[in-house]
């Protein structure tokens with residue numbers, strides 16, 4: 001029997017392709033208009049997606065000049081969308097580097113209550129350089145320091161989520177007893193970075209704990225995922241690289257004392273879909289034709305901690321030597337490795353590389369008919385390169401509609417994707433169990 | 443002509459009376475069930491209230507044992523309610539002591555976009571002692587230190603809200619230019635407490651700036667309000683005290699270089715309403731009969747920074763000497779003054795005092811017919827003791843329904859309250875103008 005797959009919709013501006021917003025298939029609504037996002041969420045729910053996801057960056061990037069950006073904040077947005085949807089999971093990104101664990105634990109627990117158990121937290125350490133000066137730092141804390149904080153941060157947050165027994169509320173009008181204080185505990189955390197007394201000031205949430213999602217892929221990032229993550233987003237340009245990552249992370253998860261199925265691995269997939277392969281290809285070329293070299297250069301530079309690539313020739317094959325050593329990159333190390341590996345392997349020109357990255361910023365990009373997209377999805381999951389995909393439509397909403405109307409029915413016919421929701425919570429959709437509360441026996 | 447008044451609904455658990463949750467008129471829904479709050483918001487909107495408001499405390503208080511508490515977080519809750527309502531203002535409390543200005547500015551701006559310009563921020567410095575240890579502090583920063591931080595915090599937040607010109611977004615698909623970077627500025631704030639580069643990562647919000655609300659009433663608190671607040675919540679046990687406060691704050695606002703009508707003053711009013719005065723009185727007595735002495739003692743102790751009142755006799759007249767000097771109280775100084783003044787004036791027994799405070803925690807409490815409630819509202823506003831009221835129903839939703847169905851029509855008939863909304867934003871309802879952006883000329 002074939003494996004059933006998981007699909008997350010990554011919502012990003014007016015589409016993931018850098019020039020997607022300029023395409024006629026893109027919405028003309030403002031990115032501050034929540035009705036646009038509500039509409040996407042409802043379409044994804046109609047397509048039976050497991051979840052939708054908002055990324056987040058704590059700075060206004062340089063790209064904003066030429067790319068539709070400057071958008072709503074994820075937690076407030078998903079709270080608004082929670083009431084417009086009934087089943088789909090809602091994943092918000094939030095940073096461990098620039099927030100307080102008590103505030104973060106509380107907002108996510110609140111959102112889990114509001115949505116009836118549909119929330120996930122994409123844990124990030126915020127690699128973008130522009131965030132630090134918005135929070136009193138001269139520069140971004142080092143990669144290893146960020147992950148050390150993140151590790152402790154997540155432990156604190158879990159302890160806060162577990163600070164109420166599921167049965168703590170008595171709510172007895174007759175006796176006047178509301179809360180069983182013996183079923184609520186302080187956490188009295190005193191660690192290297194955080195000191196938090198607790199308890200949290202709201203009851204344990206429907207999922208017990210919101211689903212922990214992560215997308216780091218440096219060695220440190222993968223070790224972190226193996227310990228904590230219940231779903232992992234990851235970027236690969238080839239199936240082989242995805243399969244390596246998959247095997248390595250499942251193994252590391254087992255080594256960390258968890259089961260392999262306690263982590264759902266979702267590589268990114270940006271599909272330019274047409275009714276035929278040729279039409280899909282034409283769409284991608286149309287989009288590439290709308291990109292801007294300067295935007296691409298500035299984004300590439302960002303990935304490599306500010307390195308200047310603008311002096312390189314545009315139309316000669318690149319080599320690995322044209323790039324700084326990725327291990328010296330403090331920002332997004334793993335993405336830097338993906339890019340330099342690609343350069344070493346394929347020797348693209350700078351122009352070709354920028355276009356390739358414009359499509360999906362280092363994620364797998366594909367153009368073709370619905371059947372072809374479904375084939376790739378099935379092939380990667382059957383080959384244990386993925387448990388499903390993080391779907392990144394190049395143009396929104398047009399390419400989401402085509403995915404829902406034409407790719408999902410193919411997956412359903414093949415028996416690898418749900419026709420109806422079988423669960424009401426994000427944990428349910430991902431096949432994850434509700435964590436027992438280690439501090440309270442029932 | 444009579445003055446038109448403003449009404450804010452203060453939503454608090456299952457009602458403001460300490461024992462309200464035990465009354466048959468209280469909801470039986472869980473406090474984590476957002477549909478309960480959505481229902482209240484819609485009822486308030488049907489009654490044409492200016493706004494609804496959620497208070498917030500960053501700890502789980504001791505009272506939780508006997509009082510319905512442990513509730514959703516205000517920003518996520520109001521984001522959910524934004525989509526269930528279309529006109530009513532949405533005021534969330536957030537702390538300047540335990541959050542980062544960038545995160546707070548952003549979530550409020552996001553919510554202002556999501557709600558189409560209906561958001562207010564109740565600025566608090568968090569007086570409850572239990573918050574500090576949830577954020578790495580041994581104890582609550584001193585009163586003056588908290589207000590000094592708050593002052594700078596608010597300046598930073600305003601600067602972030604003003605970091606985009608209203609016309610910064612070009613969104614020109616043809617030229618590929620999305621943002622006019624010249625109409626977005628860094629704020630480069632370097633102050634005593636905060637260093638924040640900016641700009642914010644989302645466009646200026648519909649109201650320009652969310653409405654600034656405040657409820658401090660120490661001398662420092664009032665000076666802060668005079669500088670920053672556009673609406674003020676305040677607690678008074680007598681009309682005379684409210685009138686003094688009103689005159690003082692309007693004067694201080696003028697002295698701070700603003701107009702008197704740039705601040706809307708809303709004292710709290712908790713009305714136990716029956717079809718006759720006797721019925722209202724009976725309801726209040728019924729509620730008082732459901733209170734618990736221990737809950738009252740623990741709350742009173744909290745107001746006085748942990749002072750122990752449990753050794754005092756319950757049924758003998760109190761005197762001022764039974765209380766610590768309010769000026770030594772680091773928590774909520776002004777409320778401590780209100781209480782000791784009451785004791786000096788009325789010499790109540792401890793039992794009577796606790797019952798009086800149980801009704802509305804030091805706010806004006808009243809029992810009677812709809813006409814009587816309307817009379818008080820009109821009298822206080824005509825006498826310049828108030829610009830309107832912060833309505834605190836003792837039992838929710840029953841007493842809100844009665845207020846909407848029976849008090850509001852009386853106010854409308856008297857021509858002092860709107861029959862239909864005349865504006866779409868909270869600024870519009872409160873008669874406040876949209877702040878011009880000082881950094882950009884149109």
Ligand SMILES: Cc1cc2nc3c(=O)[nH]c(=O)nc-3n(C[C@H](O)[C@H](O)[C@H](O)COP(=O)(O)O)c2cc1C
Nearest residue numbers: 055056093124126215216217218221233332333334
């Ligand atoms: C699909 C996907 C989404 C991501 N979303 C965010 C995000 O919203 N905010 C962020 O700061 N980083 C985001 N990241 C970056 C990762 O959190 C991580 O920093 C990056 O993959 C580099 O890994 P490393 O930190 O282990 O070197 C994302 C990565 C992926 C693959």
Ligand SMILES: Cc1cc2nc3c(=O)[nH]c(=O)nc-3n(C[C@H](O)[C@H](O)[C@H](O)COP(=O)(O)O)c2cc1C
Nearest residue numbers: 497498535566568657658659660663675774775776
């Ligand atoms: C109606 C009203 C609502 C309030 N809501 C909150 C709140 O949600 N959170 C909080 O920490 N303080 C709240 N306060 C307390 C005030 O912010 C302030 O701390 C208190 O009035 C004492 O004033 P002072 O700080 O100037 O001494 C509220 C006060 C009033 C009158």
